[in-house]
Amino acid sequence: MTIPASPPKSPGQEFALGTVHALPIVAGAIPFGFLLGSLAAKAGLSAIDMGLMSALVFAGSSQFVAVELLGKGSAGLAVVGAILLVNLRHLLMGATLAPRFRGVPAARAGLALFFMTDEQWALSLRRGPGLTLAYWYGVGLTLYLAWLASTVAGTLAGALIADPAAWGLDFTFIAVFLCLLAGFWRGVGSLPPWLASAAAALAVHALSPGGTWHILAGALAGGAVAGWQGRGQGKERASDA
C-alpha cells in the first residue's frame, strides 16, 4: 500500500482518507476480534464484559493475553500487569510520534493518543510531518468501531468457531503484522536489528511461552543493534549529547 504525496486537504477529506487507509486493517481486525470474542465467551466473559474491555482498553494483543489469564482464573493484579507488559511498546511508539504531537494541547493529545494502536501508529508515521488530527481520528475511530463490534459479535456467537486454526484465522494477525513490518523495510540495514529481535524473542519465548516478555526482549535487542549501527552518525553533535 502506498500513500501518495498530495496537497493539503480539508479536515473532512483527511478524515475520509484515514478511514479508507484503515479499511484493509479492518479486514484483518474483524476476524481477529471475532476470534478474541469467541475465546472470551469460552473463558466465561459476557458480551458486556468484552464490550467494556474493547471500549476501554482497546489493545488487541493485550486483550488476548488478558482473556487467556482470566480464563485460567488469574489474580486481577496479574492480569493488569500482563496488560501493561504487552502494551509497554506503546511508550516507544508514542515517542516516535512525539514530533507530530508537538504543539497539540495536552488534553487533545491525551484523547487522541487513547486511540494509538500498532496499526494506527504505523499508518500515521507513514504520513510523515503531514499527519493531521483529522486523519488520525479517521483511522482511529474506524478501527475502534470495527474492534468493538467484532469482539462483541464474537462473544455473542460464542463457540460458533469451534476450531479457528482449521480456518487459518489464527494466521490473520501474523499476516497483518508482517505486512506492517514490510512498510518499515529500509534496505539491508534493517535486517540486523530484525534478526536480533527475532533471536531474542524466540529465546525468551522458549523460556516463558505464555508470557509477554519476548516482545520486550525483541524490542530491546533490535534497538540495541540499531543503536550500535547508528552510533557513528552525527559525530559532530556527539559533544553536546
Next chain:
Amino acid sequence: MLEALRLDWDLFAVVLGGALVTWMTRIGGPWLIARVRLGPAANAALEATPGAVLVALVAPAALSRPSDALAAAFVCLIARRVPMVVAVVAGVVAVVLLRRLL
C-alpha cells in the same frame, strides 16, 4: 441473552485497571521524549524499535511450525507488491493449504 448482558464487577475493576495502565503507555511516550535528549545511537535505536517490536510479536507464532513459517515467508515476499488485504487473504489461504500438506 440475559447471560450475555451480565456484568461481572470484579472483572470490571480489572478492565478499568488495564484501561488505565494502557492509556498511560499511550500518553507516556511523548511525555518522556520531551524530557530526555537523544544522541544518534539512541535515535537509531528508537527508529528501529517499531520493526523490532513487530518482529518480536510475530516471530514465535510465525516460526511455530514449518507450514506457518513458509506461509509467513510467502506473505513477506508479496507484502510490498500487493494491497495489504490481498496479502493477508493470500497468506491465510496459503497457511490452510500448507497445514494440510505438511
